[in-house]
Amino acid sequence: MKSNIIKFSFAAALATVSFTACKKDEVKTPEPVEQELITTVKLKVTRLDDMSVKTFMYKVENGFGSTTQGAVTIDSVILAANKEYNVEVELLNEKENPAEDVTKEVKEESNEHLFIYQSNPATGNGSIGFGMGNKDGNGNPLNQTIKFITASAGKGGLTVTLKHEPTNKAATTPDAAGGETDVEATFPVRLQ
Amino acid sequence: MYRLLMAVYIWLGFFQPIYAQDSCNITVDCRVVETHNGQPLYPVSVYIDEMKREFETDEDGRFQISNACAGKYHIHFHAAGYEHLVKELNITANASLKFSLSHIDNELDEVIVADDHTKTIIQSKSNMNRMDIVANSGKTLGDMLQRVNGVSVLSNGATIAKPVIHGLYGNRIIILNNGIRQEDQQWGSEHAPNIDPFLANNITVLKGASGVRYGTDAIGGVVLVEPSVVRTMQGWGGEVNFAGFSNNRMGVASATVEHGFKYIKGLGIRLQGTLKQGGNYRIPGHWAANTGTMESNYSATLAYKRAHFGAEVFYSHFNTQLGVYRGAHTGNEKDLLFAINSDTPTIYTGFTYNLARPMQHISHDLWKLKLNADNRAGAFSLVYAYQHNYRQEYDVIRGNTDKAQLNLTLNTQTLNLNFNHKAIGGITGQIGIDGTYQENYMQDGDRLFIPNYRSPAAAAYIIERYRLRKLTLEAGLRYDYKHYEVYNPEGNNQAVVRYDFDYSNASGTIGLKYKVKPNWEWTATLANAWRTPQANELFSAGLHHSAARIELGDKNLLPEKAYSLNVETIYNLPDKWHAEVSLYSQYINDFIYLSPGADILTIRGYFKTFSYRQTDAWLNGADVSVRYQIMKPLEAHLKTSFLFARDIQQRDWLILMPADRVSAGLKHRFNISKTVQDVFVGIDARYVFRQWRIPANFDAIDNPRPPMDYTVLDAEAGASIMLNGHPVYCSITVMNMLNKAYRDYMDAFRYFINQQGTNAVLRLRIPFNFYENKSKI
Numbered sequence: 001m002k003s004n005i006i007k008f009s010f011a012a013a014l015a016t017v018s019f020t021a022c023k024k025d026e027v028k029t030p031e032p033v034e035q036e037l038i039t040t041v042k043l044k045v046t047r048l049d050d051m052s053v054k055t056f057m058y059k060v061e062n063g064f065g066s067t068t069q070g071a072v073t074i075d076s077v078i079l080a081a082n083k084e085y086n087v088e089v090e091l092l093n094e095k096e097n098p099a100e101d102v103t104k105e106v107k108e109e110s111n112e113h114l115f116i117y118q119s120n121p122a123t124g125n126g127s128i129g130f131g132m133g134n135k136d137g138n139g140n141p142l143n144q145t146i147k148f149i150t151a152s153a154g155k156g157g158l159t160v161t162l163k164h165e166p167t168n169k170a171a172t173t174p175d176a177a178g179g180e181t182d183v184e185a186t187f188p189v190r191l192q
Numbered sequence: 193m194y195r196l197l198m199a200v201y202i203w204l205g206f207f208q209p210i211y212a213q214d215s216c217n218i219t220v221d222c223r224v225v226e227t228h229n230g231q232p233l234y235p236v237s238v239y240i241d242e243m244k245r246e247f248e249t250d251e252d253g254r255f256q257i258s259n260a261c262a263g264k265y266h267i268h269f270h271a272a273g274y275e276h277l278v279k280e281l282n283i284t285a286n287a288s289l290k291f292s293l294s295h296i297d298n299e300l301d302e303v304i305v306a307d308d309h310t311k312t313i314i315q316s317k318s319n320m321n322r323m324d325i326v327a328n329s330g331k332t333l334g335d336m337l338q339r340v341n342g343v344s345v346l347s348n349g350a351t352i353a354k355p356v357i358h359g360l361y362g363n364r365i366i367i368l369n370n371g372i373r374q375e376d377q378q379w380g381s382e383h384a385p386n387i388d389p390f391l392a393n394n395i396t397v398l399k400g401a402s403g404v405r406y407g408t409d410a411i412g413g414v415v416l417v418e419p420s421v422v423r424t425m426q427g428w429g430g431e432v433n434f435a436g437f438s439n440n441r442m443g444v445a446s447a448t449v450e451h452g453f454k455y456i457k458g459l460g461i462r463l464q465g466t467l468k469q470g471g472n473y474r475i476p477g478h479w480a481a482n483t484g485t486m487e488s489n490y491s492a493t494l495a496y497k498r499a500h501f502g503a504e505v506f507y508s509h510f511n512t513q514l515g516v517y518r519g520a521h522t523g524n525e526k527d528l529l530f531a532i533n534s535d536t537p538t539i540y541t542g543f544t545y546n547l548a549r550p551m552q553h554i555s556h557d558l559w560k561l562k563l564n565a566d567n568r569a570g571a572f573s574l575v576y577a578y579q580h581n582y583r584q585e586y587d588v589i590r591g592n593t594d595k596a597q598l599n600l601t602l603n604t605q606t607l608n609l610n611f612n613h614k615a616i617g618g619i620t621g622q623i624g625i626d627g628t629y630q631e632n633y634m635q636d637g638d639r640l641f642i643p644n645y646r647s648p649a650a651a652a653y654i655i656e657r658y659r660l661r662k663l664t665l666e667a668g669l670r671y672d673y674k675h676y677e678v679y680n681p682e683g684n685n686q687a688v689v690r691y692d693f694d695y696s697n698a699s700g701t702i703g704l705k706y707k708v709k710p711n712w713e714w715t716a717t718l719a720n721a722w723r724t725p726q727a728n729e730l731f732s733a734g735l736h737h738s739a740a741r742i743e744l745g746d747k748n749l750l751p752e753k754a755y756s757l758n759v760e761t762i763y764n765l766p767d768k769w770h771a772e773v774s775l776y777s778q779y780i781n782d783f784i785y786l787s788p789g790a791d792i793l794t795i796r797g798y799f800k801t802f803s804y805r806q807t808d809a810w811l812n813g814a815d816v817s818v819r820y821q822i823m824k825p826l827e828a829h830l831k832t833s834f835l836f837a838r839d840i841q842q843r844d845w846l847i848l849m850p851a852d853r854v855s856a857g858l859k860h861r862f863n864i865s866k867t868v869q870d871v872f873v874g875i876d877a878r879y880v881f882r883q884w885r886i887p888a889n890f891d892a893i894d895n896p897r898p899p900m901d902y903t904v905l906d907a908e909a910g911a912s913i914m915l916n917g918h919p920v921y922c923s924i925t926v927m928n929m930l931n932k933a934y935r936d937y938m939d940a941f942r943y944f945i946n947q948q949g950t951n952a953v954l955r956l957r958i959p960f961n962f963y964e965n966k967s968k969i
Contacts, residue, residue, distance in 0.1 A: 036590050038795055064735065064794035072793065105591050112590070164523070164590060167539065175530045178538055180588065181523030184797030 110136035126154025216261035314703030330435035360412025375604035393420035403699035403721025439951035442470025524797035621656030783809035902934035
């Protein structure tokens with residue numbers, strides 16, 4: 001009986017030693033990556049009558065993934081009243097160096113994305129009207145490029161929303177489109 | 193519906209008079225005593241082959257076999273230090289029997305518990321036995337535990353469920369899987385315990401703080417998932433289970449095979465496996481998109497048992513793939529509000545078994561080695577376990593990749609050394625030490641969820657018990673130490689910063705049990721437990737994709753400390769009444785909770801932020817359960833539980849606490865013939881109140897208000913059919929019979945969709961058993 005206890009204690013001691021001995025020296029340093037980070041929305045605006053080009057940016061330094069979003073810089077969209085513009089939206093991840101062009105990915109998966117533009121006010125002074133945009137692989141709207149028609153001089157707001165996997169590709173409001181919001185950037189607008 | 197009720201009514205009426213002596217209502221009262229001095233023996237584990245039922249004697253050496261059918265049975269008695277006794281029993285009518293066991297060395301020694309220190313403790317507890325488990329087979333562990341009074345679930349739809357004991361859940365509850373503390377990744381409400389319930393022969397829920405026995409985190413309680421003793425008797429045994437669920441067209445198959453070796457006495461093996469696949473489930477009127485589930489689990493046990501020595505090796509593998517409702521994944525606060533305000537699902541879909549993003553894939557491996565030995569001084573046991581948990585989460589993303597966006601590994605090693613000493617002046621008890629080493633890490637390129645950490649911990653405990661006639665007194669002490677080494681990426685360049693935390697705490701417990709009469713007892717327990725803040729509470733700093741909110745950890749959080757008082761009384765009048773009333777009060781110092789903060793504007797629009805804060809919480813409640821036999825075959829039951837959870841500092845209610853509930857039912861048991869026995873028909877109604885005990889600032893934190901109260905009806909019927917002398921059990925259960933559309937406050941999908949609609953389950957269980965040498969028994 002006694003030998004049983006001795007054997008047992010020995011086994012216990014052995015197990016304890018091996019248990020404490022298997023400690024690893026280094027914990028691997030994690031390199032977290034926020035998937036598909038978008039930090040910047042860039043509007044490239046070409047005035048149709050004189051082909052002059054302007055760009056407006058909406059930037060959140062650390063994008064949406066992190067709680068410390070860093071500096072937020074939003075350009076005012078200053079355009080001439082009663083004109084037509086061709087607009088191209090670019091999405092960037094400026095956390096990468098050089099900046100990653102997320103627009104390419106969105107265009108590759110055009111069937112799963114939809115850009116939606118909203119003007120506030122919807123009509124009248126300071127408002128912007130929207131023409132037809134480009135299409136996805138199935139011939140449904142993608143609107144990554146679109147035509148702006150500015151109204152008379154005034155102040156307003158422009159919201160650009162990018163929806164991922166929308167349930168309704170013909171929608172003109174984010175709610176009606178369904179899916180998930182990838183980008184929702186509101187620019188102040190001044191038409192002069 | 194009325195037609196169905198009528199049919200059930202007529203059926204009930206029709207069979208009412210048939211309950212003869214050959215029915216399955218025989219009750220046998222048994223008592224186990226020591227051969228030489230006639231003293232009652234406890235605990236003795238008793239097992240009946242044919243019933244596949246396990247019993248344990250109480251302090252008076254008694255146990256009761258209820259609802260037994262007439263017939264021949266083989267009954268096994270196991271107690272440490274005593275000879276293994278097998279008796280053949282011929283049950284014909286109600287009887288009272290006495291069995292005696294002899295000590296192996298013919299010494300008049302005190303009985304020693306060689307097994308886990310879990311069974312005899314004084315604590316408010318509820319049990320699900322083999323029959324309850326079988327009647328719910330195919331469900332997840334969390335879902336199954338809802339049958340226990342005082343337990344509810346925190347769920348993500350119909351496939352992900354976490355048990356809630358007396359209002360507490362997640363890391364405030366410990367699950368012991370086959371004696372090993374389950375270490376899986378319980379970071380959020382969408383992380384369900386990774387256990388195959390088909391492993392279990394018995395599930396016990398200990399309610400209230402149990403820090404002394406189970407260490408850190410056992411604030412809300414403990415769930416013990418215990419398999420049956422491995423067969424070491426010669427021959428083959430096992431069973432096959434099938435279940436089919438109509439709602440999500442889910443099929444479940446599980447098989448167990450056991451073998452006791454002929455040439456090596458005391459050696460036995462058990463192999464077990466489960467397969468499960470279900471598709472999208474259906475809520476009234478719609479399919480829930482991407483809610484399929486898939487599981488494949490297996491386990492193997494090798495056990496060697498001698499009179500004074502035992503060894504066991506156990507391995508189990510759990511593997512599951514779970515779809516997460518697509519409509520619950522939202523991009524920002526606006527999306528979330530839109531999904532909430534929509535009456536119908538925002539995603540329309542049909543039925544499919546296919547899983548798409550968002551999706552989880554989890555595997556859990558457990559290795560366990562147990563050695564035990566006993567002699568005149570007492571019983572020793574040594575348990576070592578290694579657990580490997582691997583969780584992959586697939587987010588909805590842009591771009592073509594098969595990769596998971598989260599690959600978390602959690603490895604845990606545990607060691608327990610326990611010694612149950614023999615009685616010293618009438619005091620029995622145990623002392624022991626626990627050691628744990630845990631590491632958690634993510635893969636490069638993962639989205640940051642919780643930082644890498646490693647954590648060694650150690651503890652020592654002592655629990656002593658003294659019995660004075662009708663009164664049993666128990667007291668315990670424990671000291672825990674835990675170290676955390678966290679590597680957290682911080683700042684704009686995400687440089688890794690190392691943090692070290694040291695936590696230590698003493699816990700204590702005092703329990704009293706008073707047996708007024710053999711069938712009436714009181715227990716009172718005063719206990720405490722503590723919990724260290726988890727890595728996510730300390731360091732969480734990011735977006736919760738599905739909830740469209742940002743959670744912020746706090747490095748300065750202190751450990752939670754809980755003090756709980758439980759008073760319980762159990763009264764049992766055989767064939768008439770069984771009543772259990774349990775009252776509890778729990779005070780939690782530095783209770784960690786999420787408090788709402790300001791909105792953050794990001795390029796994705798607005799998000800709500802939530803920060804981990806601490807307050808003092810006080811939880812009070814009651815669980816009442818009553819069974820009453822109206823007539824011999826007809827039994828009624830009533831269960832209810834109430835909870836009042838207060839935030840003491842804010843003088844307000846705590847958020848996300850289960851609502852009060854009442855359930856009532858009728859069960860009718862009878863026999864039709866010799867071949868169709870154990871027939872039962874039952875109906876159950878569950879009423880859940882609307883939770884009105886919510887914080888005053890609820891609308892700012894959690895929109896919309898808790899859902900309305902609801903009633904759900906379930907029905908069941910089953911029988912055991914003898915085929916060539918082998919019993920085959922089959923049953924049909926219909927859950928949510930009326931296809932009621934309702935939402936539950938504790939369901940994370942309540943914002944988006946209703947609970948599961950009608951679900952009919954067909955179950956089949958075929959046990960088998962062969963003895964190689966019948967004359968030996």
